[in-house]
Amino acid sequence: MSNGAPIALGYLPVAVTFGILGRQAGLSVAEVTGMSAWVYAGASQFLAVKMIASGVGFFEIVLATFILNFRHFLMSTVLARKIEGSKPGVAALSYWVTDETFVVASLHARPEGLSALGFLTMALTAYLSWLTGTFLGGMFAGLIPVRIVDGMGIGLYALFIALLIPSARKHWQFALVAAASALTAWGLSSLLPGLSEGWTLIAATLGVSALGTLLPDGEIEK
Amino acid sequence: MIWLLLAGMFLVTYIPRLVPFLFARQLDLPPWVQKWLKFFPYAALGALIFPGILTAVPGRPVLAAGAGILATVGALFIRNITVIVVLAIAAVLLLQGLGMP
Numbered sequence: 001m002s003n004g005a006p007i008a009l010g011y012l013p014v015a016v017t018f019g020i021l022g023r024q025a026g027l028s029v030a031e032v033t034g035m036s037a038w039v040y041a042g043a044s045q046f047l048a049v050k051m052i053a054s055g056v057g058f059f060e061i062v063l064a065t066f067i068l069n070f071r072h073f074l075m076s077t078v079l080a081r082k083i084e085g086s087k088p089g090v091a092a093l094s095y096w097v098t099d100e101t102f103v104v105a106s107l108h109a110r111p112e113g114l115s116a117l118g119f120l121t122m123a124l125t126a127y128l129s130w131l132t133g134t135f136l137g138g139m140f141a142g143l144i145p146v147r148i149v150d151g152m153g154i155g156l157y158a159l160f161i162a163l164l165i166p167s168a169r170k171h172w173q174f175a176l177v178a179a180a181s182a183l184t185a186w187g188l189s190s191l192l193p194g195l196s197e198g199w200t201l202i203a204a205t206l207g208v209s210a211l212g213t214l215l216p217d218g219e220i221e222k
Numbered sequence: 223m224i225w226l227l228l229a230g231m232f233l234v235t236y237i238p239r240l241v242p243f244l245f246a247r248q249l250d251l252p253p254w255v256q257k258w259l260k261f262f263p264y265a266a267l268g269a270l271i272f273p274g275i276l277t278a279v280p281g282r283p284v285l286a287a288g289a290g291i292l293a294t295v296g297a298l299f300i301r302n303i304t305v306i307v308v309l310a311i312a313a314v315l316l317l318q319g320l321g322m323p
Contacts, residue, residue: 005304006307073241091240099270102263154278157271158309161271162306177261177264181264182271204269210258
C-alpha cells in the first residue's frame, strides 16, 4: 500500500485527463473505463483515443499499441526474476506491469528479492487509482476543465525523479547510466522523430545498459 | 466495434507482459546478461524522465523543468516519495496560476 500510494497519486490526474479526452473522442463512460481496465497502459490509451477521434482503422491502432507497449517485455523480464513465489501465482502479476510499478518494484526490492504479495498490493493500489480516475474523468467530462488536471501530470515525473535520486547517490554507475540513457532518448527522439516513444525507450534501455556492463562493479548489490 | 478494438489492444499489450514470466524465471543467464538486466531500471528511468518531462505540462516546458529541478532537490533531502509527488504537483499548480511559461 505505502509503495503504491505515490503511483496512485501520480496516476489519478492522468487517468482523469484520459477519461475526459476519451469522452471527447466519442467513447462512452463504459468504453473509456473498459480501456483502462483491459489495456492499462497510459501512453497507448492516449494514442488510441487520438487515433479513434481521427478515424484511424482497427489494425493500425492495434499495431501502434503493440509497438508502444512492447517495452513491458523488458520490464517483465527483470521482474519475473525478482518476484518470489509459485510460478502461476507470480505469472498472474504480469497483468499489472507498468513503467511505474516496474521502477518502484525493482528499485525497492530487497537484495534477496521481492514478495509477490508486496507487488500485488502496490499494483492493485495503482490499478484502482487508474480505474477510478478514468471513470471520474469520463463521468464528469463536461464539468472538469482539462487545463486544471493538465498541470498535475508532473506527478509521475516527480515519482521517477524521487525513485532515481537515492540510488544515483549511492552508486555513481546508476547515475551515469540514467543520465546517458536520458541523453540517448533525447538524441533519438530529435534525430528520428518518427520513432515511437516505446522504441526510443527500448533502444535507450538496451543500449545504455549494455554500456553499463563495462563499468567497474564497485559495491553494486543485486 | 470499440469493444473489439479494446480486446485487440488488450492482447497485444498483455502478451509481452506475460511471456517473460513464463520462461525467463528459472532461466540460467550468464553473468554479463544478469549485469545487463541490473541496469535496466536505471536506464529506463533516465529515458522516462527526459525529454518527456519537458512536455509534462502542455505548452509550459520551463514550468515543467522547474518542477523537475524542485523534485530533484527535494529528493536529496526527503526520502518519502509521496511527499515529493505532492510537492511537485503543488508547485506546478501554484506557478501555473501565476502564469509561468
